[in-house]
Amino acid sequence: MEIPFLKLNKINEPFSAAIKERIAKILDSGWYLLGKELDEFEKQWADYCGTKHAIGVASGLDALILIFEGYKELGKLKAGDEVIVPANTFIASIIAIQRAGLVPILVEPNDSTFNINPHLIEEKLKPKTKAILAVHLYGQLADMDTLQKIATEHNLLLIEDAAQAHGAMWEKKRAGNLSDAAAFSFYPGKNLGAYGDAGAVTTNNSDLAEIISSIRNYGSTEKYHHKYLGFNSRMDEIQAAVLSVKLETLDQETEIRRKQSQRYRNEIKNDRIQLPQLRGNESSHAWHLFVIRTEDRNGLIQYLAKCEIQTLIHYPIAPHKQECFKEWNALSFPITEKIHEEVVSLPLNSSLSDEQVSYVIEKMNKY
Ligand SMILES: *Cc1c(COP(=O)(O)O)cnc(C)c1O
Numbered sequence: 001m002e003i004p005f006l007k008l009n010k011i012n013e014p015f016s017a018a019i020k021e022r023i024a025k026i027l028d029s030g031w032y033l034l035g036k037e038l039d040e041f042e043k044q045w046a047d048y049c050g051t052k053h054a055i056g057v058a059s060g061l062d063a064l065i066l067i068f069e070g071y072k073e074l075g076k077l078k079a080g081d082e083v084i085v086p087a088n089t090f091i092a093s094i095i096a097i098q099r100a101g102l103v104p105i106l107v108e109p110n111d112s113t114f115n116i117n118p119h120l121i122e123e124k125l126k127p128k129t130k131a132i133l134a135v136h137l138y139g140q141l142a143d144m145d146t147l148q149k150i151a152t153e154h155n156l157l158l159i160e161d162a163a164q165a166h167g168a169m170w171e172k173k174r175a176g177n178l179s180d181a182a183a184f185s186f187y188p189g190k191n192l193g194a195y196g197d198a199g200a201v202t203t204n205n206s207d208l209a210e211i212i213s214s215i216r217n218y219g220s221t222e223k224y225h226h227k228y229l230g231f232n233s234r235m236d237e238i239q240a241a242v243l244s245v246k247l248e249t250l251d252q253e254t255e256i257r258r259k260q261s262q263r264y265r266n267e268i269k270n271d272r273i274q275l276p277q278l279r280g281n282e283s284s285h286a287w288h289l290f291v292i293r294t295e296d297r298n299g300l301i302q303y304l305a306k307c308e309i310q311t312l313i314h315y316p317i318a319p320h321k322q323e324c325f326k327e328w329n330a331l332s333f334p335i336t337e338k339i340h341e342e343v344v345s346l347p348l349n350s351s352l353s354d355e356q357v358s359y360v361i362e363k364m365n366k367y
Helices: 008-029 036-049 060-073 091-099 144-154 206-215 237-247 250-267 297-306 323-328 334-342 354-366
Strands: 053-057 082-086 103-107 129-135 157-161 181-185 199-203 220-222 290-293 343-346
Touching: 008 237, 036 053, 036 199, 036 237, 053 060, 053 206, 060 091, 060 129, 060 157, 060 181, 060 199, 060 206, 082 091, 091 103, 091 129, 091 323, 129 144, 144 157, 199 206, 250 290, 250 354, 297 343, 297 354, 334 343
Parallel strands: 082 103, 082 129, 129 157, 157 181
Antiparallel strands: 053 199, 181 199, 290 343
16 A cells, blocks of 8 residues: 655645636636735634734745744844744744844754743843744644743743644634734645645734735835835735635644544554654644654664655754754754654645555554
């Protein structure tokens, strides 16, 4: 039985007819940017997340950068301010901080949840520290209650990188509505994926929302009047329509992910495999990725490849070991480094059949 990690054409197949119809209308309409499809999706995404505002932008990375830039325009951040961020995040979180002229301060994660360890934050705080960027890595919500406490106590902004956590919930509030502002990615492989790049910012802060809607469009508030030194980062009408169609069944898709992860967690029984840990209840994890740990990673990957089960590594190299961050290469983050040596992602998505999940479990147990 061949099990690919992710086949996007199979994931998108159920929506294909509806999406083609919507796209055909847009092509014929002659209106491709900042039109009614984006307006509609922004309302739907804000409703879904429970926030006052959602602003569609070109990517998840841009969503993060525009949040920081928006806060700079509001006078809440300035160049050189420090931002706390987990050391084991996907590189985009850290790039965004630097691209906005801010300084990333890396903090080790909790060993079992992969999310930032709040207890290690206070020792890193300095007068220049102005924000915490929480990342809901692999789809599991970071410990937002504790992070909010720290943020309130030290007067810091709390921002979510929710690129992997569409729909995850903490006490009836969804990712995107657990902080001052949140960034989402709709990269095709994310839980809610477009047919290309797209992203969004969610927030309850109307001033920030207004600035971000303006700076994503050359900083203009009225055509050819430029209040801010802006960017070109608009979500196009086609992506907005694709996302509107797919949003209708996002919760069902997430439910499938949760069931599959439950089966993996209950049925994989192997001393050499460390399964992912839930910090809250089932709804606090959107299961973007099912990430296990094992000491002999290459051995496991090769064995699974022989069984025709494709795996991926999220992520093989820690951010501080990347070539683009040479100045950090000699720093030591032992928990992060060990995670990057041991993690393997198993296939988990709505196109997998029950038989395929059973097959993965069987092979994992025989390893
Ligand atoms: C995907 C991702 C991003 C960036 O999103 P893009 O749409 O690819 O720019 C940012 N942060 C995290 C945690 C991600 O997984």
